[in-house]
Amino acid sequence: MLRLPHFASRAVGAAVPLPRRAAAGALVAAAVVLGAAACGAGATAQDTAVGNGSSFVTGSYGTTVFQPGARPKAPAVAGTTLTGSKFKLSTDSGSVVVMNFWGSWCTPCREEAPALGSLARHFAGTGVRFIGVDIRDDPASAEAFIRTFRIGYPSLNDPNDLIALDFSGTVPPAGIPTTLVIDRSGRIAARIVGQASYSGLKALIKDVKAERG
Amino acid sequence: MTWLRTPPEAKPDAHAAEAADQDAAARDGLGATPEGHRDAAPATTPGTPRPAGLSLGVVGWLRWFWRQLTSMRTALILLFLLAAGSIPGSLLPQVGTNPVSVSQYYSSHPVLARILGGLGLFNVFGAPWFAAIYILLFTSLVGCVLPRTLRLVGSARQPPPRAPGNLSRLPFAVSYATPLAPDAALESAAKVLSAKRFRMRTGPGWVAAEKGYLREAGNLLFHIALLGLLVSIGLGGLFGYKADRLLVNGTSFANTVTALDEFHPGRLVGPDNLQPFTVALDHFSASYVTSGTLLGQPAAFNARIRYSASPTDRMHSYDLTVNHPLIVDGARVFLIGHGYAPEFRITDGTGRVVFDGAVPFIPVETSGLVSEGAIKVPDASPQGLGFVGVFLPSAIDVGGRLESYFPAPDNPMVSLVSYAGNLGMNSGPSQSVYSLDTAGLHELAVSPKPLAIGQSIKLPNGLGTLTYTGYQQWVSLQITYDPGQTAALWSGIAVLAGLLLSFMVRRRRVFVRASTDEAGSTIVDLGGLTRSDAAGGFEEEFAGLAAEISGLHEAHIDASPSTGNDTEETGRPGPEPHVPSDPELPTGE
Numbered sequence: 001m002l003r004l005p006h007f008a009s010r011a012v013g014a015a016v017p018l019p020r021r022a023a024a025g026a027l028v029a030a031a032v033v034l035g036a037a038a039c040g041a042g043a044t045a046q047d048t049a050v051g052n053g054s055s056f057v058t059g060s061y062g063t064t065v066f067q068p069g070a071r072p073k074a075p076a077v078a079g080t081t082l083t084g085s086k087f088k089l090s091t092d093s094g095s096v097v098v099m100n101f102w103g104s105w106c107t108p109c110r111e112e113a114p115a116l117g118s119l120a121r122h123f124a125g126t127g128v129r130f131i132g133v134d135i136r137d138d139p140a141s142a143e144a145f146i147r148t149f150r151i152g153y154p155s156l157n158d159p160n161d162l163i164a165l166d167f168s169g170t171v172p173p174a175g176i177p178t179t180l181v182i183d184r185s186g187r188i189a190a191r192i193v194g195q196a197s198y199s200g201l202k203a204l205i206k207d208v209k210a211e212r213g
Numbered sequence: 214m215t216w217l218r219t220p221p222e223a224k225p226d227a228h229a230a231e232a233a234d235q236d237a238a239a240r241d242g243l244g245a246t247p248e249g250h251r252d253a254a255p256a257t258t259p260g261t262p263r264p265a266g267l268s269l270g271v272v273g274w275l276r277w278f279w280r281q282l283t284s285m286r287t288a289l290i291l292l293f294l295l296a297a298g299s300i301p302g303s304l305l306p307q308v309g310t311n312p313v314s315v316s317q318y319y320s321s322h323p324v325l326a327r328i329l330g331g332l333g334l335f336n337v338f339g340a341p342w343f344a345a346i347y348i349l350l351f352t353s354l355v356g357c358v359l360p361r362t363l364r365l366v367g368s369a370r371q372p373p374p375r376a377p378g379n380l381s382r383l384p385f386a387v388s389y390a391t392p393l394a395p396d397a398a399l400e401s402a403a404k405v406l407s408a409k410r411f412r413m414r415t416g417p418g419w420v421a422a423e424k425g426y427l428r429e430a431g432n433l434l435f436h437i438a439l440l441g442l443l444v445s446i447g448l449g450g451l452f453g454y455k456a457d458r459l460l461v462n463g464t465s466f467a468n469t470v471t472a473l474d475e476f477h478p479g480r481l482v483g484p485d486n487l488q489p490f491t492v493a494l495d496h497f498s499a500s501y502v503t504s505g506t507l508l509g510q511p512a513a514f515n516a517r518i519r520y521s522a523s524p525t526d527r528m529h530s531y532d533l534t535v536n537h538p539l540i541v542d543g544a545r546v547f548l549i550g551h552g553y554a555p556e557f558r559i560t561d562g563t564g565r566v567v568f569d570g571a572v573p574f575i576p577v578e579t580s581g582l583v584s585e586g587a588i589k590v591p592d593a594s595p596q597g598l599g600f601v602g603v604f605l606p607s608a609i610d611v612g613g614r615l616e617s618y619f620p621a622p623d624n625p626m627v628s629l630v631s632y633a634g635n636l637g638m639n640s641g642p643s644q645s646v647y648s649l650d651t652a653g654l655h656e657l658a659v660s661p662k663p664l665a666i667g668q669s670i671k672l673p674n675g676l677g678t679l680t681y682t683g684y685q686q687w688v689s690l691q692i693t694y695d696p697g698q699t700a701a702l703w704s705g706i707a708v709l710a711g712l713l714l715s716f717m718v719r720r721r722r723v724f725v726r727a728s729t730d731e732a733g734s735t736i737v738d739l740g741g742l743t744r745s746d747a748a749g750g751f752e753e754e755f756a757g758l759a760a761e762i763s764g765l766h767e768a769h770i771d772a773s774p775s776t777g778n779d780t781e782e783t784g785r786p787g788p789e790p791h792v793p794s795d796p797e798l799p800t801g802e
Binding site: 101104105106107108110111135136138139140141144145147148159160161162164165166167168169170171172173174175176178 | 491524567569
């Protein structure tokens, strides 16, 4: 059980329900049950670090929203995309940035991929940019994943975890998948650890987009 | 360490009986601890507030609760609970170590799993009730040790007690007449004792001397170090973490949660607390014994790595070997295992490359490092592909069975079983990357011929091709960070040192009284005692002192001092030849 006492954060219980779809994600359900049992399901964000015998850390589950005054600055992200082109994202470009850390081998990433793909299409041309960061993957598998889920936005290949490392000291991805919503001034407004839902992420993006830059 | 403290009144204490007979000086000299001992059960403790009724008040109840908590009985119960509480942790799958099994448990026993999960039994070591047990135990320990420590400080600073009235009642006693005047006799005796670095106290007609305060110092050291040990273990539990990472030759990773295979954080460790180092594996080499009875046993492992302590640091080279960890930014990186990762290139039915990389296989046998693993290609088209198989570093056909005769890669081959269908990775519980869930798959009719490097399997029905392109070695690394480790080590050493000191040093007292009897001659009484059961050596020391002092007094005494002979004369139960065990002693507890 892992808590992050350093952040002024709150869980957005209503806006972003934790993934509890009936049969789906028994592990997530387990973590939610455990989280509720251990921490009393209070008004603070509860993250459940799950070390994982299956050879990757599936993450701490939950959404953390940072109030405008308490948002950590996001680092500038640069790297090479899966298709081999150089990519640089200055996070204070005036756009809202949705950054998704994923891997083609990770079940919750595959489960959330359709939602992310359609949200990217939904917000296309409205000043919201999506960027993926592919973790512990081989590029061929990653490209196949992108074809399967018709992901339209670029993904950076991060074989050495350097992008994840750039976020250490701010709001590091606490598991795979992790989705960050970065506001127009380049500050991290929200983090979803674990599978993001279409409605929950959409509401978060809308809120941040509606803010005055 | 005795946490069960009996009050002096209730203790069947030979000394207590003696003290009642002795004058106040003797009681002062050998009395039990000033505060007395506390019992777990207040009902048996006169003078302790009884928990009956509401008359206790809030403070009374708090005091009662504190006494209960810091009693040995409670500590033992907590210790037992701690042990009993960890049992479900080994019987049931745990989220921390095996989340896949936990989710399987939830699928197979939904109702039971919900109840067990609600009780925290799938995450015992993170459960609040488990935390309650060890926090109470910790409090109990500290609450016991701290007041004892304070009392010990007082005890170590105590001057010797006044001399008892009747020295002949002491375990070691001599009496003789001297031509010297009483004051002169006392003065010379004091000189002798003082020269032997006894702590001195004088009064009218007596000299009291005590030695062996180092015992109290040792005792004090023991208690303080014990507190230090508890605190450092606590620190490690709160701020430390442990993680594992498998790293394939030629790749690198950063110490972030997403890059770790397993992560067991302390209670106050978050993903932002990890030391931001990077480790790249350049070359791993293992050598094995090539002859004799130890054939195939590992002889040496060496992982040539480069690391940087932070994103702004340059890369440093390091040779990582077994038991020779890399220490970076306080974290230790250990080399704990190794294996092979065969490399595959897989094209699907559309002709696209859908997989190209190394797949770590897990050794299932040590003499030949036969390893098992799975390759998953969920995004192959038209159907997902999956393979399970074995890697044989030195493959040999033994009567139609494939075996590996040596752990080194002399003849690296793989043997695979091919599947197609739904790998079940788009929903549901997370899977292990080392095994394939074949529920939604069907096996493909492929000849089970093992592959050598460069050979391919052509899948039937135009589903694609798999090529075994080579292999890499991998190492498994364990990252541990325990901020309390050094402190715990030194505390442990200090605990032992203190214990030894308090074992080996005896606190001993020598009293001298000089008086004039009816006949006008000076009678000198010498008495001695030790504060511990083990008087070994004091008999000789006392005899030596008595000889030296009486020599100065121009008197001659029998070399062997009398021990407790006065019992018959007085007709009362005299003192035991030893004093009751020292309640401050950290021994025998």
